[in-house]
Amino acid sequence: MSEGYLSGRTALVTGSTQGIGLAIARALAGEGARIALHGLIDADDSTAIEAEIREAGAPETRFLNSDLRDPAAIDAMMDALADWGGLDILVNNAGIQTTVSLKDATPAIWDAIIAVNLSAAFHTMRRALPDMAGRGFGRVANIASVHGLVGSVHKAPYVAAKHGLVGMSKVAALEYATAGSKTSGGVTINCICPGWTETTLIEPQVEARAAEFGGDRDKGIASLLAEKQPSQRTSDPSEIGRLAAWLCHPASHNVTGTAIPVDGGWTAQ
Incomplete structure (x- = not known):
């Protein structure tokens, strides 16, 4: 049940046209925040x-359609929100992934994955955090991955970016730990x-795993889960949305870094 605890707050969710980003935007909207959405889609969509x-x-x-590979475009995106205060x-959610072996990963693949998954978060945080500290309230939720905690084959650029995102978030959390107060809500930086x-x-x-089972998608998913995720259950994006919204609650002021x-227990193994 909505408490409306984000009424009067402003949120930017990158990569919010589908999946986890859209679910997070919906959850934050449900608590009353005004939402800056972001993605590379056409005007009708x-x-x-x-x-x-708005219905949520x-x-x-x-809606902002900045190319997160371009630091100047990120600056322009942040400037565009100035009139919202x-x-x-x-929420740094935008991400891309290419599954490729280390020997076959091209410089272009590396540069794009690092730019979108890691550097873009640096550029948005650099701009947003000082103002949050000045107001005594701020929440940064960086959507990392289990691959920010463990490695997997054929994902060197992605794993590097997500490990970097976790590390950078810890540094930011330490640098802003004393900003604000319990009353104001403080400034927190966390990864999901x-x-x-x-x-x-x-x-x-x-699809690649389903092909091993004659195109059976359910069997492909079950095989992937059996290999990594002990619960044998996938998560729904809405579950990530609820967690992100909770991290923005005033009561989470000491949950940082x-x-x-x-x-499902993947990283507990």
């Missing part, structure tokens, strides 16, 4: 997503580390 997020409870929405909540979650990002791996797995 962005209009529909904005309508969906956001009093205002805005700056950010109270920043999903395991197998039903999103388009994992579809190439699902964490990397929270949502992985």
